Amino acid sequence: MTLSQNRKDIALTWRILRRDPLAAVGLIIAVAFCGTALAVLILGNSVAPYDPTAINLSLAFQPPSLQHLFGTDNLGRDIFSRAIVATPIDAEIAFAIIGVSASFGLLFGAISGFLGGYVDEVFMRVTDLFLAFPALVLAIAVAVALGPGVTNVILANLVVWWPVYARLSRAGALSLNQTQYVDAARIAGLSKFAILLQHIIPNNISPILVYGTLDLGNAILYASVLSYLGLGAQPPQAEWGRMVFDGQIFLTSAWWISIIPGIIILCIALGFNLLGDALRDVFDPRYRK
Amino acid sequence: MPDPEPVLRVDDLTVAFETIEGKYSALNGVNLEIRPSEIMGLVGESGCGKSSLALAVIGLLPVPPAKVLHGNITFKGNDIVKYTEEAVEKVRGTGISMVFQEPLTSLNPLFTVGDQITEAITVRLQREKATYTKKTAQAEGIDWLRKVGIPDPEGAFHRYPHELSGGMRQRVMIAMALSASPSLMIADEPTSALDVTTQAQILKLTRKLVEEVKASVLFITHDLAVIAQIADRIAVMYTGMVVEEGTAIEIFEKPLHPYTQALLASFPGKESINEPLKVIPGQVPNLTRIPQGCPFHPRCSFAREECTTERPRMKEVSGHKVACVLY
Numbered sequence: 001m002t003l004s005q006n007r008k009d010i011a012l013t014w015r016i017l018r019r020d021p022l023a024a025v026g027l028i029i030a031v032a033f034c035g036t037a038l039a040v041l042i043l044g045n046s047v048a049p050y051d052p053t054a055i056n057l058s059l060a061f062q063p064p065s066l067q068h069l070f071g072t073d074n075l076g077r078d079i080f081s082r083a084i085v086a087t088p089i090d091a092e093i094a095f096a097i098i099g100v101s102a103s104f105g106l107l108f109g110a111i112s113g114f115l116g117g118y119v120d121e122v123f124m125r126v127t128d129l130f131l132a133f134p135a136l137v138l139a140i141a142v143a144v145a146l147g148p149g150v151t152n153v154i155l156a157n158l159v160v161w162w163p164v165y166a167r168l169s170r171a172g173a174l175s176l177n178q179t180q181y182v183d184a185a186r187i188a189g190l191s192k193f194a195i196l197l198q199h200i201i202p203n204n205i206s207p208i209l210v211y212g213t214l215d216l217g218n219a220i221l222y223a224s225v226l227s228y229l230g231l232g233a234q235p236p237q238a239e240w241g242r243m244v245f246d247g248q249i250f251l252t253s254a255w256w257i258s259i260i261p262g263i264i265i266l267c268i269a270l271g272f273n274l275l276g277d278a279l280r281d282v283f284d285p286r287y288r289k
Numbered sequence: 290m291p292d293p294e295p296v297l298r299v300d301d302l303t304v305a306f307e308t309i310e311g312k313y314s315a316l317n318g319v320n321l322e323i324r325p326s327e328i329m330g331l332v333g334e335s336g337c338g339k340s341s342l343a344l345a346v347i348g349l350l351p352v353p354p355a356k357v358l359h360g361n362i363t364f365k366g367n368d369i370v371k372y373t374e375e376a377v378e379k380v381r382g383t384g385i386s387m388v389f390q391e392p393l394t395s396l397n398p399l400f401t402v403g404d405q406i407t408e409a410i411t412v413r414l415q416r417e418k419a420t421y422t423k424k425t426a427q428a429e430g431i432d433w434l435r436k437v438g439i440p441d442p443e444g445a446f447h448r449y450p451h452e453l454s455g456g457m458r459q460r461v462m463i464a465m466a467l468s469a470s471p472s473l474m475i476a477d478e479p480t481s482a483l484d485v486t487t488q489a490q491i492l493k494l495t496r497k498l499v500e501e502v503k504a505s506v507l508f509i510t511h512d513l514a515v516i517a518q519i520a521d522r523i524a525v526m527y528t529g530m531v532v533e534e535g536t537a538i539e540i541f542e543k544p545l546h547p548y549t550q551a552l553l554a555s556f557p558g559k560e561s562i563n564e565p566l567k568v569i570p571g572q573v574p575n576l577t578r579i580p581q582g583c584p585f586h587p588r589c590s591f592a593r594e595e596c597t598t599e600r601p602r603m604k605e606v607s608g609h610k611v612a613c614v615l616y
Contacts, residue, residue, distance in 0.1 A: 179394055179395075179397075180389040180391060180394050181394070181395055181396055181397045181405075183349060183387070183389070184387065184389070184395055184462075184465070186349065187347055187349070188386065188408075188409050188412050188465075188469060189412055190408075190412060198408070199397055202399050202400075203397065203398075203399055
């Protein structure tokens, strides 16, 4: 039963990808991103063709060529290699931000919307409090207060990231609360906890997952912004946002140093957006047949 | 022979919805009795309080804005209006179950039909502290699907709600409601969203199964054709009040209240095929401004002076009850 269900899911996914080539592009980008990140995590810097931190001033400012696909930077480091080893950092930041804030927001919002009354009022005012701050400014403030570093970038973003998920989950819970199957479950004598676990949260997962995938691109953007501002990964550790910053003074003479990492960020963000769109179709039970 | 103890008794139940636009008096002193193994039909136009009554009985009235002003609901000897929410939760599922109007939205789209019916059965078995395994609960679920006349019950058990037609889904809902072995099943317009042939099948099935499990039914509908097919007794509601109550035969053969008579006259019959449809003049009054005296008097062709001032009380007239000054 489960096996045939899995096979059906795979077949459905395949059909959606064939019908929608943009979804396939999104999937390829997402898989390439995650694959590279995993490869670097497991195999280390040896995945890259050159040592990403080796300084060789005689090779500085090489434009993109077959030897150096993305060229070299002002210190003669291979940009392609640096871009590759930077992948797990951004993957880690993005997945941690989305994973934690989506799970927390899902639970927080579902409880708020389902219980209603005072609980809802208190929970939502807390959410409003966090939403009221401009997200980036708050994230920068938290990151500055905690000090630079990857973990702190994650923490800083979490503070501003969860309220959207809480709102989304609450909206879902409110409308699910009105459905007849939730009424039916109440009449059947199911406890509030059981209804929350069996009806409200499962029905809330797919919109959260779709939004989360769309949002992964945003999270990568935010992580890059904080690194660009010098609050994220510290040199010599390679990071895309940091690479854009390091290269910007050479923009007129050696554009590839900052433009290429910028394009990579753009592509990854776009890829997750396309994938999120496609996932919406996959998760809609009406498409299951 | 004295009447057996009623399963459900509603005494003078008055419920209002307090909104910004004013106070909607949804129920204005409803009196109703449902005896064991009896199908009570509740008819009335839209907005006469049928569904509010159902929600009040099952404890799902949205409070606020709804408020029970006075009256009692006695279910198997327990007054359930006075209960706190926790106590109501315990009563639910132990004796009252419900079938809703929209079979589309009454099943969770994420789980298979089997998951949901098994859940309902499991809840009951846990309450009865019976020993069971997942397998036996599932077998019982499939058995119920067979009883409600679903072809290929084993196959349907593993299907998702959207893979079934409206009629099939409503059968699933009935199976779920009855598998909880309730003393009272409330059916709120269960056939209104279905086509006529499916309606007839579902009604026949409901009758048969209800007799089998010895449940009482509160069957709510605006459709006289439906009520004629299923009900033992009928209560006619108007502006949150029961205006006439009697056996189905009495109500259809010799309706007493002018409203009931008008309702029946507006029902298209074989003989009136070439005549224009009769309608009741006027509209159901806005529930914020229920007329003084008899609420039906502005639309009533028999209305006299006293109807505008005094609200008529329920009277026993030749075996059935009616609230009208004519009797």
